Amino acid sequence: MRLSTDQFIFWQHGVCKLNGTIVFTWGLMLVMAAGSRLITRRLSTDLKRSPWQNLLEIVVAGMELQIAGAGLKHPEKYIGFLGTLFLFVALAALCTVIPGYEPPTGSLSTTAALALSVFVAVPLFGIEEQGLGGYLATYARPTIIMLPFNLISELSRTLALAIRLFGNMMSGAMIMAILLTITPFIFPILMTLLGLLTGMVQAYIFSILAAVYIAAATRAGKPKPAPATAPAKLSAG
Amino acid sequence: MLIDWFTVGAQALNFLILVWLMKRFLYQPVLQAIATREKLVAKELADADAKRSEAQKDRDEFHKKNEAFDQERAGLLAKATDEAQAERKRLLDEAHKAADALGAQRQAALIIDARNLNQAVSRRTQEEVFAIARKALADLATTSLEERMGEVFTRRLREMDGKSKAVLGDALKKNSTPALVLSSFELPGPQRAAIQNAVNETFSADIHLQFATSPDLVSGIELTTNGQKVGWSIAGYLTALESVVGKLMKEKEKPESEAVPAVTPEKAIKSS
Structure with a gap:
């Protein structure tokens, strides 16, 4: 039984290979970039705009709002990273309705790559905001004793990000595959709908957690505003 | 092994490329479009506010002007109305005066006309009547009539009341010139003698x-002396009649002249 699209290899030369994960990712990238380019090619700046432009504006503005809600002061600075994370994971989940499609996020390699990106981005944004010393000092807070625990926390949360997304997406595809063999066709459709829902939720969780981590890294030395309850709840998922 | 590290690296690279692509093709243009639109909306709102305040200002000014204009108009209208009323009153008064004057003039003219006509008619009637009477009496006057007249005259002398008799007697006695006895015909001797006797007897x-x-006497006899007169003649009757008729005419003219404005000249003539 094939657990991951990684095992679906089209071409290999030594270590380099072209597997299903990469191909599906490229497909998604193509769709996203081309779709965006198509829609934003003729953007209207006056009061009248096309429905597609309207949809994109709603999506982008909604993401900006969510990022701002996570505690980041300049959402336009982080929307490139966090927004792309959300859109990629969401589109990967949405496309599961297409027959023959396998979500690249169902591969631990992809989720690990995304989690590593977050793992790298968080200190980068933190250093950019607070400087290297200021950022590194956050690991020794509240006392130096906490340094190992902070480091473990950093690693474990990256691992949790990767495993959570992988688990949810892979399980969805897995359940579909199993159900197809044992149940009538109606039930897998319902499960697909459920899979779509969980996929959207995971996209939201992944990106909002990344936003929270970045927010924590960028304002660690600054007085904390009122704690946001929603991300705390979602982190449990 | 669930993790293929080459794939992890490739996916990380893919993701970075995707981030760049999305920034390039999605976020930047869309955010820019939103920002531009917000600026546009803000500008339009500001413009609208400015226009609204300007419109409000214009409206206030217009209202003020309108009120001032209304007041001015009302003032002018009231003034014009007053002037027109005064002018109307003046014109009406003038017209009344003119009409009154004209009416009075017309009335006076009518009265004069009526009077003239009346006078003419009465004079003519009088003349005709007297001419007829004179003619008839002259035609009838004969010697026998003269004789009767002489009798009547003598009787009248004798029947004179005391006062008249005394006055005439005094006049006759004081007068040095003979008293004049006028008659329309030459009196015959006996009649003259009868008259002389009667005078002598009466005044002793x-x-x-x-x-x-x-x-001129038409028919009759008159004794005249020193401004006193006694006699009987048809001319005397006619003169008395004439004076009575003239008096009556004058009395009749008065009420007619009062009612003249309502009466046309033709009617006035007819009624007179």
Whole structure:
């Protein structure tokens, strides 16, 4: 039984290979970039705009709002990273309705790559905001004793990000595959709908957690505003 | 092994490329479009606010001007109305005066016309009547009539009341010239003698009489002396009648002249 699209290899030369994960990712990238380019090619700046432009504006503005809600002061600075994370994971989940499609996020390699990106981005944004010393000092807070625990926390949360997304997406595809063999066709459709829902939720969780981590890294030395309850709840998922 | 590290690296690279692509093709243009639109909306709102305030200002000014204009108009209208009323009153008064004057003039003219006509008619009637009477009486006047007249005259002398008799008697006695006895015909001797006797008897004196004729008497005898007169003649009757008729005419004209404005000249003539 094939657990991951990684095992679906089209071409290999030594270590380099072209597997299903990469191909599906490229497909998604193509769709996203081309779709965006198509829609934003003729953007209207006056009061009248096309429905597609309207949809994109709603999506982008909604993401900006969510990022701002996570505690980041300049959402336009982080929307490139966090927004792309959300859109990629969401589109990967949405496309599961297409027959023959396998979500690249169902591969631990992809989720690990995304989690590593977050793992790298968080200190980068933190250093950019607070400087290297200021950022590194956050690991020794509240006392130096906490340094190992902070480091473990950093690693474990990256691992949790990767495993959570992988688990949810892979399980969805897995359940579909199993159900197809044992149940009538109606039930897998319902499960697909459920899979779509969980996929959207995971996209939201992944990106909002990344936003929270970045927010924590960028304002660690600054007085904390009122704690946001929603991300705390979602982190449990 | 669930993790393929080459794939992890490739996916991380893919993701970075995707981030760049999305920034390039999605976020930047869309955010820019939103920002531009927000600026546009803000500008339009500001413009609208400015226009609104300007419109409000204009409206206030217009209202003020309108009110001032209304007041001015009302003032002018009131003034014009007053002036027009005064002018109307003046014109009406003038017209009334003119009409009154014209009416009075017309009335006066009518009265004059009516009076003239009346006078003319009465004069003519009088003349005609008297002419007829004179003609008829002259035609009838004969010697026998003269005789009767002489009798009537003598009787009248005798029947005179005391006062008249005394006055005439005094006049006759004091007058040195003979008293004049006028008659329309030459009086015959016996009649003259009868008259002389009657005078003498009446006044108990010898009165000198001078007999003369006067066609104006029509028919009759008159004794005249020193401004006093006694006699009987048809002319006397006619004169008395004439004076009575003239008096009546004058009395009749008065009420007619009062009612003249409502009466046309034709009617006035007819009624007179």
